[in-house]
Amino acid sequence: MANNRVTEPDFGLGDIPASPPVHYAEQALLGALLLDPYGIKNLGTLDAGHFANVRHRALFAAMAALTPPTPSLHAKEPVWINAVHAHALPHARGLAQSYLHTLAAACPEPAHAPAYARMVRADHARRTVRTHADLLVQAATDTARPDPVAVALAQADALTSALDHLATAFPSHPGSLPRTTPPPPPARDSGPDAVSEEQLLVSTAVAYPAELGSMRWLRPEDFAVPLHGALYRCLSSLTARGDPVDGVTVLWEAQQHGLITPAFTAQDALDLLSAGAGVPEHWGEKILRRSLLHHAHAAGMHTQTLTQDRANSVHQLVTGSRRALADLTAVRARWQHATGQTATERPRPRPTPASRAGPPNTRSPRTPAVSTRSSR
Template sequence: MPHTPDTSDAPEDDDGLERVRAPQPVYYAEQALLGALLLEPRRLADTGTLTAGHFYNHSHAALFTAIRTLPAPEPADHAKDTAWLTKVLEHARPKARGLSASYLHGLIQFCPQAKHAAAYARMIRADHARRTLRLHAERLAHTAADTTGPNPTAATLIQADALGRVLDDLAGQFAPHPGSLPRTPPITAVARHGSEEDLDEERCLLATATAYPAEVQQMRWLAAEDFIWPLHAKLWQCVTTLVHRGDMVDPVTVLGEAQLRGLITDALTARDLMALVSTPAGSPEYWGENVLRRALLARAHTVATRITAYTDDLANTPHQLVTGSRRALADLNALRTRWHHATSPVPATRPARARATAAPRAGPPPTTAPPAARLSR
């Protein structure tokens, strides 16, 4: 029977003519189910918890609503006339004016087996789960990328919580099965890019951490992987290694640790490294929270991209989508736990550590970074 697929985003051939995009498999499942219900209304009992909101096509959703709303006809009467079909059409047409009597009869002809209505309903619910998960992943990605709001981190974590609730709900709707992990190839990690301000803040952290190692002892919530620039991550490891070993920390001892790790090269001279860790400004915790905040937002965007890739792969079952997405979200939650430790107030039972307020921008080192720091980006 003829169908009317959406062509609003259809690609074009080289000659500029628009090609009609083939409908998704769920389109045919919706047609088959509606055909089964129009042919044998009693099959509505086989659709379980299916609602009009599960449908991808608006007209199909309107028809399903009409079928569920109107009393089912007697089988004998339904076999003799089309009165009930006419009522269904009249009920659905105000919400889907493109519907016609011929389309309803075409749906009946298209249905392979009315007794398979339950299977068609499962396909519709599975595709709705895929679309729902993709929508929430896109919201998470968009929120993580939008830093214009008053509190991007809180907004991102709210979206992550919403995504987690969706996963919990879907987990209860679809039974587990062997091979629960998605078969989608892992996405290629995208390198993080930072601004000049991000560069300055990471440099400020390294310098203040070198100047105030006692505060670094309390900053186990910050990891080398949170830094944008690999050189800065390695230097942070140098500082924290000295601190946790109980060694003396100053620019020279950091230089010595960096030398042992093979960081001193023609590209990064001893003079460059000394300059990098010798101009403190503000508090290590202040700069550390900024670094961690950016890492959390970047991780949220990566997780959202990963989940979106799972939903784009039609070979994944709902259970595989849930399992893979939960694992992806766990990566974000691990960083979120560290963020909570970084930003939680100090318990009243312990004396609060002195925490300096960040100095004005006149305090940080010059905006022109040492040559080696620039090369490390």
């Protein structure tokens, strides 16, 4: 019997993805520090975690931990490059000493090390926001958790705190709005449970129209099925005008809104409006819960798209991500009103402590400076 197995093409060098610009910025920075070890004092706040490459993290951690040799010794002997390699090797197996020479050759100008460090910090900021966005999407779509809303809101708070910190760490500039095209919104959860809950809310609200006055936290756009949201708008309009509410009056209002069609007849509307059970608030909270998770999912996806566009600066990324979270914040406020929760104030970001890459601040901000003048 002939062997008809399809052979896969071999993986060639052309299949290796191109390195991003930050890879060369990391190489240039490490090369500058190999050529001028004392330049690490001029980099500002930078630590090994800012590097994307594992080998680069180990090398920078070694440079930050070791004491550089004297300039005269560094000029004559390769003690610095040998010490950095020996210190980093246990944390980056397979790190060849020749790679450190490659890094030194990859640095165009050692004096530009602070600029390279800013590039490394900026790309780390982008990756940080992407990680928070991924966690937000995961929390919003994993409805098997005991309390997915609490988890999603906690992830949204973590993303917001990260954005607040980046806003203080990176300066603003003109043209702060990103030009990245936002992704299409994710599909609404229109499964059997969602459809049943929305139908029960509309029909129960017909039986208890007085309850709609205390349900201003629910809006037609919260419904997964547009028809159900439109029927809820009809009910809200009747109660706002003080008109009688029953199946026939809602049917007439639905006709005025163009909802009665061959696909949704008057009899279909009457059947839907007469199958109430429970109380409107119960079903309304379930609908608003699904809407909140949908907006959390959309905000996470929008932020993911912004982080994928490397043309966005950190300030543009922060501005665009905050706008992506705005709709979720509005739905969250209505959720807190519906469930009787109190909005908690998020802690303000604290300044990042200085690392060995920068001079430490030895004076407490609350401790007044001691005067050198003697008291009379």
